[in-house]
Amino acid sequence: MDFTFNAEERAFQSEVRAFIAKNLTEEMKRATALTPSVFSDPDIGMAWQRALHRQGWGAPGWPVEHGGPDWTPAQRWIFETESARAGVPNVNVMGVKMVGPVIIGFGSEAQKNFYLPRILSGEDYWCQGYSEPGSGSDLSSLKTRAVRDGDDYIINGTKIWTTHAHHANRMFALVRTSDGPRQQDGISFILIDMKTPGITTRPILTIGGDHEVNQVFFDDVRVPMTNRVGEEGKGWTYGKYLLEFERGSGIASAKLREGLKAIADLAESDLTGRAIDSPDIATRISEVEIDIDALEMTELRVLSALQTGQNPGAVSSILKLRNSEIRQAVTRLGADVIGHDALAVEPMRPLYQLNHEPATPEEMLTVVPEYLNGRAYTIFGGTSEIQRDIIAKMMLGI
């Protein structure tokens, strides 16, 4: 057992730090710090994706033959941790971490050749068409339908909670191509060009004041059948594969720690009248910090298992669940730490391009929006209730 990084890993850590120091501009850093939603705006996020791509780090989890950097689990952990520490923008996760692995795993050669380089370079921006108004946690009850017509599918229906659909030029979607005995049967995985006629996007504003998610409507949208990934009717299998990536990407503690640090800094500042002098606040900061310590150790245990080729199993559900709960604890604490400043609402977005003097100091601008938006963490990607079902089934066998 070794709780330190070895010489090679430390050298890699220095390499990552040097890369970040060279490429992360003050503008990107400030924009990221002042983004209260989950994802960075594309102009910021894709600038970072391009920098990563130039370095050959555009898709950390991909195999080498498709442009992955061939990192060990420890290297991935170091990369994610250093990135979080430095406050780098979020890249287009729906491309790199979601649809990319599915195309690599199940796509045709033509699809791999066409889509993968465009994800790496940041040319394509992806959104995810999974949930529907009638299908949230019970995802496989989805009703958006694709009917064959010659070499095409004609798609009708609607998708909801579609993050950055208003920025994306491509969507991957689960659609129903037939009705099987089980509702999981007859679902197919389709890649859709967002400029196709018949697609309309309606913004949905969330309680934190951000426009991040949308509802997307499909009216007789014609998509070539060659845009289907894998076999017709097997989409559920591919979709589940992807969800495991979404839940178990598994390196969240560093980001949580940075979030808590920002709150703790505010608590120690005169801006909050030194909130930390209240024993309640000081103890709560410790409580959250210790929860992050526990999550980090679990991540490192998973990483150690992965390094020796073991399967970490249902632990990925634990990681998703704890990450979301701790995220909420951090943001709740933040809203309490800033006291009366929590009353001020700043409706303009983006917060890093305000053309007026805000009511609160800049360091506090994201605190309440993050708290409010953060309620979604225990809902998206499978609610906490669904995660507990998974833990009971996979870990406990009940």
Added chain:
Amino acid sequence: MDLNLSDEQRLLRESAERFVAGSYDADHRRKMANDPLGFSPVVWKQFAELGWLALPLPEEFDGLGGSAVEIGILMEAFGRGLVSEPYVATVVLGAALIARCGTNEQKQTSLPKVADGSLKLAFAHSERAARFDLAKVATSANKTAQGWRLVGSKIAVLDGHAADEIIVSALIHDHHGPSRRIGLFVVPATAEGLAISDYARLGGGRACNIGLSDVHLPEDALLGDGSDALPTIEWAVDGAMAALAAEAVGIMQTLLETTLEYTKIRKQFGRPLSANQVIRHRLADMAMQVDESRSMALRAALKADSPPVERARAASGAKAKIGKCARFVGEQSIQLHGGMGVTEELEVGAYFKRLVAFDTLFGGSAHHYARHAELGRRA
């Protein structure tokens, strides 16, 4: 970075688990609960033979030079059987204090005897008025012509009744009156003026309160050179907390497994309890908290020899978090067993009580969250 067990560590875990499963059952535990000694000298001898008493001791004094991680592996297995032998008192606290601040001669006198099982130790530090503050010691050690005279009283001394020697902390008084230095004194169990009143400890094993009325000791009863022992005491107690944290993980794992089995077998309204989502989610929460506790116990062990503030925050973090999780897992285990969980007929209660004792020892969750916060501000 590699948190997988090494081959040696895996062997240690297997042999400890096998030993506990073979030697500890409900009958044995019931017998020990009513035994005036509270543990088995035969088992203690086996511990010596297995090398467990020598495990963390320095190699030059017949030890095996093991780390807190190995202690944790052993303690987790002990937790699964609710082992009641005075391992923490003798090895994790007593021997560690001697190894850390004793003179070479003192180490040579004591440590090989700890390793071979012929010397049992205890650490008497807590005082009623101090609550959980390790720096607060009223017991006094007064310099005399021949050596020292100890006066005071101690509480919650783990396994003090069984110890051959008790290490007592006391504020050193020299010719000028009280100093600011705490000293550690080796007091033979047979010393005149030493009064030991022992009691059955919640969750198994025994503890005692100690009175010291003019206990006269020779000069060399003082461990080391007489410099302030508080940093050593903090280090040793942090180490004991890390060890007990691992024990708590073993206890919680057993409770989780027992409760899970029960909810699969017990039928109400025509179906197993585990068919109800409210029960499945409760068990998922328990499993999650056991896993978080495992992470924190390992973390405390891995940082047992880190610089003081880092070490202490890891130990307090583990103590606080695991204390909270232990109460939840223990209380929910009883809840899910229904009425039977409250009886002495099942062992759920015994495991729960050991967890309550864990949370209380050296300060409960609230104390350690506050200590963690305080250390964070000083850092």
